[in-house]
Amino acid sequence: MTDRTVLITGATAGIGEAAARAFAQAGWRVIGTGRRADRLEALAAEIGAQMHGLAFDMRDEAAIDEALASLPPEFQAVDLLINNAGLALGTAPAQRADLAQWRQMIDTNINGLIAMTHKLLPRLVERKGAIINLSSVAATYPYPGGNVYGGTKAFVQQFSLGLRSDLHGTGVRVTSIEPGMVETEFTLVRTGSQAASDTLYGGADPMTGEDIAQTLLWVATLPPHLNINRLELMPVSQSFAGFQVARE
DSSP states (O other), rough: OSOEEEEETTTTTHHHHHHHHHHHTOOOOOEEEEEEEHHHHHHHHOTTTTTTEEEOOOOOHHHHHHHTTTTTTGGOOOOOOOOOOOOOOOOOGGOOOOOOHHHHHIIIIIIIHHHHHHHHHHHHHHHHEEEEOOGGGGGGOOTOOHHHHHHHHHHHHHHHHHHHHTTTTTTOOEEEEEEEEEESSSSHHSSSSSHHHHHHHTTTTTTTTTHHHHHHHHHHHOOOTTOOOOEEETTTTOOOOOOOOOOO
């Protein structure tokens, strides 16, 4: 084992779950967070003593405080924060979207992320650690129905660059990871339809959670004098969309 500890939010599925396994296999201590306690318990049982699970909702700031205060001594010195927890809800255009879904995305993708970051910054500065934020290509390339989800990821992208500027001179590294199509539970959560998920990913050879997890591990283990500011990834099958044209 190394003497390094990573805290990964949203470790109960997809990229976060794959990252927990990848970092544990590389010898890191792993703190995994998520809403689904049963999944966290199963993952911790699989990984073993190297992992400590914290079950709470990222939208509940008091729960974040309580969870961080409960960390065992050997997990308290956090070297890396991976802000992975987030979600997309709905595909309707803005004029027909559900306002409650917009608020849930903002509360999770933005408010939860900034709360966790703010609370861990003193430890990260002390350890000359790193922050990796999961943004998305949706931060850069708008698409129909992306509205608030894309807006939240654009915030994550810009917040990462702002943190990088503010943390100048502290030794803390900050990276925005911006993936394109990754086959996880993303589309199933967004649409509630397994068929929609199967249609989106079918024949596309998308990236996997494991692909992104290995990218996160690579970024985290680069020499400490080197910072990756932004990293955009897409499967070969995906590229930049054309402009929309409405015709009479």
